[in-house]
Amino acid sequence: MFDFADYGELLALVHNSLLAGAVLGVVGGLVSTFVMMRDLPFAVHSVSELSFAGASGALLLGTNVVLGSLTGSVVAALLIGLLGSRARDRNSAIGVLMPFGLGLGVLFLALYKGRSANKFGLLTGQIVAVDTPQLSWLLATSAVVLVALAVIWRPLAFASADPEVAAARGVPVAALSTVFMVLLGLTVAMSVQIVGALLVLSVVCTPAAAAMRVTASPRLVTGLSVLFATVSVVGGILLALGSTVPISPYVTTIAFLIYLGCRAAGAYRRRRGWTAGVRFVQDERAQPSVPSGV
Secondary structure, rough: OOOOOOOOHHHHOOOHHHHHHHHHHHHHHHHHHHHHHOHHHHHHHHHHHHHHHHHHHHHHHHHHHHHHHHHHHHHHHHHHHHHHHOHHHHHHHHHHHHHHHHHHHHHHHHOOOOHHHHHHHHHHHOOOOHHHHHHHHHHHHHHHHHHHHHHHHHHHHHHHHOOHHHOOOOOOHHHHHHHHHHHHHHHHHHHHHOOOOOOOOHHHHHHHHHOOOOOOOHHHHHHHHHHHHHHHHHHHHHHHHOOOOOOHHHHHHHHHHHHHHHHHHOOOOOOOHHHHHHHHHHHHHOOOOOOOOO
C-alpha cells in the first residue's frame, strides 16, 4: 500500500499541490468557523454537488475545469442564499439541489469519453492534478475569499451568533448571508480540486467542529480550525504521495482522527471540571460555620 522508495523525487512533482493544499487549509479553516456557527454543513454538501456538476460539464466540453467548478459552486450558493433565508426553507432548497447537481454531474461524466482518471479525480481528488494555471486560479480565488472575509468578519460574526439582535442593530443580515454563501461556494470549488467533490466536508466542516470541542474562545476556534484544516490537507497529500490510494481517504482520516482527539480532550476537561466543582462544594459544606459576630 505504501512505497516511499522514490519519495524525494515524487515530492518535487507535487509542489503545486502542496502549496494549494496549504492555502486551502487556511481558507477552509476560516470558512469552517462560520459554517459551524451558521449551521451550514448540509449546504456545503449541496454546493459541492453543483461544483462537481460544473467541473464535469467543463471536462465534457473541454474547457477550464476550475472555472466550471467555480461557476457551479457560485450558482448553488446564490440559489441557496436567495431561495431560503429561514432554516426550513434553506434545507428544502438544499434537498432539491443536491440530487439535481449529483445527477447532472454523473450524466456529464457518463458522456465524457476521455481518461477515466479525470472522472475519478473529480470525485476523490488527485495529488498531481494541480498544474500552474490551476494554481493561479486557486491563489486568486483564495485572495478574493480572504479579503472579503477580512472586510465582513466582525458583522458576519455578530450576525452568525445572534441574527435577530444583529438585525435590530442595523446589521444587513440578509446581505451578509448571501455574500458568505458566495464565499462558501468559492471555497468549496477550491476544495473540489484537491479532495474531490464527495468529501469536501472534511475541509470545510470538520476543522471547526473539532476546534469547538476543546475551546469556546472565538479566536482559538478560528486558529485551531485553520491549523486542523492545514494539517489534514497537507498531511493527506504527503501520505497519498507514497501510496496508490487517492488523496481523499487520507485527508478525511486525518480530519476524523483530529476530531476524535478533540472530542476526547473536551470530554476529559468537562469531567475534570465537574469533579473539581463537586469537590469544591463538598469542601465548602465541610467547613465549620462561623458565627456572624466573630
